[in-house]
Amino acid sequence: MRVLVLTTWFPDANTPSKAPFNLLHVQAIAQRHDVRVIHFQLGRTGPVTEENYDGVSVIRAPVSPRRPLQALTAIRLLAVGLKTADVLHTMAFTSAVAAAPAAICHRTPWVHTEHWSGMANPASVSKKWAAFAWLRYVLKLPDAVTAVSSAQAEQLRRFARRRGLSVVPNVVLSQDSLAERTGQKRGVVRIVSVGGLITRKRPALALETLRILRTEGVSASLTWVGDGPLHADLEKMAAAAELASEFSITGLLPPDQVAAKLRNADVFLLPTHHETFCVSAAEAIAAGIPAVVTDLPAVRDFLTEKNSVLVSAGRAEDYARGVLLALERFAEVPSSDIAETVSLRYSPTAVAELFSDIYNHIQRFTK
Structure with a gap:
């Protein structure tokens, strides 16, 4: 399938340690599907750029409240991408919020993956987030929502569609050499x-x-x-x-x-x-x-x-x-x-199989 990933968290050359779990999820999905990534760079300014990052095709679109036209450009990129996508896959909560208007209009089958611990207890993050925590109900819009653990799935249950919630863990790569522990x-x-x-x-x-x-x-x-x-x-x-x-x-x-x-x-x-x-x-x-x-x-x-x-x-x-x-x-x-x-349980192949099953299910469900 042609999978369009929209994320606000993704590593780049300047911040290679940022959200490596999203990169690993994308690389796992790419074992079976044609994946493109649109990275909304929140708070940044500058031109839209395109690159191959660690084997992944990535379009980076700066989005800043100081540059409203940039936000329109980013939304337009998403809308164009949805025209040829079989599945929209958002990763990180702010990505779901950003994708909602375009996703509703295009009705492309939509999967959202959540990692953020701030979803469970908004007050522990900030007073500002606590005031806007009602936005969590945007997770009712995707056809499927995946959590990275059973505990997180339980936390998300009241914000997502009951039958569309499942667990897909993070990818954990096997090491070529192991610790000697001497x-x-x-x-x-x-x-x-x-x-x-x-x-x-x-x-x-x-x-x-x-x-x-x-x-x-x-x-x-x-x-x-x-x-x-x-x-x-x-x-x-x-x-x-x-x-x-x-x-x-x-x-x-x-x-x-x-x-x-x-x-x-x-x-x-x-x-x-x-x-x-x-x-x-x-x-x-x-x-x-x-x-x-x-x-x-x-x-x-x-x-x-x-x-x-x-x-x-x-x-x-x-x-x-x-x-x-x-x-x-x-x-x-x-x-x-x-x-x-x-x-074995958290290998890229195992994770790719879980996502593929979800893609196939929502393709049938939304037809």
């Missing part, structure tokens, strides 16, 4: 965390976990892969706790370098407060390292006793015990056994 034998436990340095990810709790482990005599280090507004605060906290040499922040890295950091670790730690899927934990498992993550409904789809330790309480002491338990439980478990728990 840190314990060398006497240094390498812990890695991946995510934004934002309050919801609770990086300060990860740092406190490191401090407790070292206080208890565990020679451990923590590398946080990512960046965000808490960067400077975390570095000050590390210095105050005399952990500056054991704690490092890499900043934003492209996916291949993130994978390399995971392969170089012994255990993954993320004391996050809320997730819709937790791609970074799944990628850690795919790299062959056990994960220590908050026990959240969204991660229970793929984190089990075969690959992780889930922490119910929210104290650093509990995460420290989780790290020690993971090191003990998986000390003799080959990295390949850990990786196999996600490698």
